[in-house]
Amino acid sequence: MNTRTAPSRPGIKAFTLDVLNGSSLGVVLALIPAALTSQILGLFPGNHIASAITMMVTVVQSLLGVFAAMAVGHMLRLGTLDAACIALATFVASGALTTTKTGFALNGTGSILNIMLTTFISAGVVVLIHQHLGQLKMVVEPTLILIVGGGIGLMTLPAMTAVQTFVGQLVANATHLTPILMGIVLGIIFGILIVSPLSSVGIATAISLTGTGSGAANAGIVVTSFVLAWFGATVNPLGGTLAHFLGSPKIQMANMLRRPRLFIPVIMGSGLCGGAASWLGMSGTPFSAGFGFSGLIGPLTALQQSHGQLVGLRVLLAFVIIPVIVSVVLKWGFIDGWHLIATDDVRLPND
Structure with a gap:
């Protein structure tokens, strides 16, 4: 397992740019498969292979938060465990996972704005603590980042969704x-x-x-x-x-x-x-x-x-x-x- 650590804590400007760049890369990675195949797959309605590919490219869009978080971890030169912890928190707070009467369901990409905010918070916590957990890092860090970063992200999700709804209303007026x-x-x-x-x-x-x-x-x-x-x-x-x-x-x-x-x-x-x-x-x-x-x-x-x-x-x-x-x-x-x-x-x- 890769456990490399950043040689030093990045400044707030460099940290923010890494989060933005990583999030942008995550968006592209999540959307490219569907974008490249959607028009072709539409030519084969009912085909089981086309249906399987449609399922694949649709599901990966809901993992946008995971891709963004892993890319941010890479840009920050964090280890695999650190990046994965950020991905855990970002995924649960992305808005792509919704609660149903029978359990949970994936629904779209989620709120990109909240994905970025959760990734920013979670990555910030990781950068602050990841070198101080010692041998307990593998045990403590995933749960800590999930609860802290993911918990804050879940609290901000309604507000970030409201921002997107407000912008949608402005667009509708146009x-x-x-x-x-x-x-x-x-x-x-x-x-x-x-x-x-x-x-x-x-x-x-x-x-x-x-x-x-x-x-x-x-x-x-x-x-x-x-x-x-x-x-x-x-x-x-x-x-x-x-x-x-x-x-x-x-x-x-x-x-x-x-x-x-x-x-x-x-x-x-x-x-x-x-x-x-x-x-x-x-x-x-x-x-x-x-x-x-x-x-x-x-x-x-x-x-x-x-x-x-x-x-x-x-x-x-x-x-x-x-x-x-x-x-x-x-x-x-x-x-x-x-x-x-x-x-x-x-x-x-x-x-």
């Missing part, structure tokens, strides 16, 4: 605006949500965001992927660049929160593309609204849900051509022209 303005507002909101600690899929599902509102929201996420991937293409490895599309631009969450100026091009790009998607008549479902380009869920759903002439061309314009053009222009302006943003601002952490 659907009452005129179509183009609605597209701009929803594009911006979801462009911000996808790089925030909140779940874009959870909010879109909670308010049943459909139709052109879903298409606009999805376009905001798509262009956020393009913008951040294009901004960091020269400093990030190919896998990291592709992860913005195949996984989620949420991998940039730590960079976004550390450097708020990055939100400026994201807001500009998502507003433009959200409005364009609404003008082009792009539609979608609550599920596709929060996923963006990942697994081609957004574009393929728009192709199926949108009506009128030249649907394929309009989908290509809304989800590829316009986002690429916007990304190139924004990079030229913010990085090459005005030098307001550096490519290192979007550099992903090394594994």
Whole structure:
């Protein structure tokens, strides 16, 4: 068993960034399997192999808190036991585990905001005590971190869920605006949500965001992927660049929160593309609204849900051509022209 320990306690800034980066990685790990397979599996209804794969990729989404906690433990250079203790506490407080009349059930990814908070608290306790437990560490630490970190996380879960519900209500109000303005507002909101600690899929599902509102929201996420991937293409490895599309631009969450100026091009790009998607008549479902380009869920759903002439061309314009053009222009302006943003601002952490 790996029992390495951190050479020294990290400062609060470095500690916070490690928690944010680890949580972002956990989101990508949990969502990539479902994103890559959902459209393909839909072609085989009733097939037992497809059903088995669907079960697999659905269950792992509920383990988002475990993935995030283990990634945070790795980033903090904690031992396997320490990271596993953080994962225990985070999982029980994630909100993915619900109580039923017959026991317990897994239900979705849980509250990403509470996952991050619980991981932060639990990891903090581990960093403070893990070197002082001596030979009793294996016996004491799992129970202590589970009760303290998980207990506090369970107490904060209603509040964190209420925050997500409140944001969902704000998003729902935006659907009452005129179509183009609605597209701009929803594009911006979801462009911000996808790089925030909140779940874009959870909010879109909670308010049943459909139709052109879903298409606009999805376009905001798509262009956020393009913008951040294009901004960091020269400093990030190919896998990291592709992860913005195949996984989620949420991998940039730590960079976004550390450097708020990055939100400026994201807001500009998502507003433009959200409005364009609404003008082009792009539609979608609550599920596709929060996923963006990942697994081609957004574009393929728009192709199926949108009506009128030249649907394929309009989908290509809304989800590829316009986002690429916007990304190139924004990079030229913010990085090459005005030098307001550096490519290192979007550099992903090394594994």
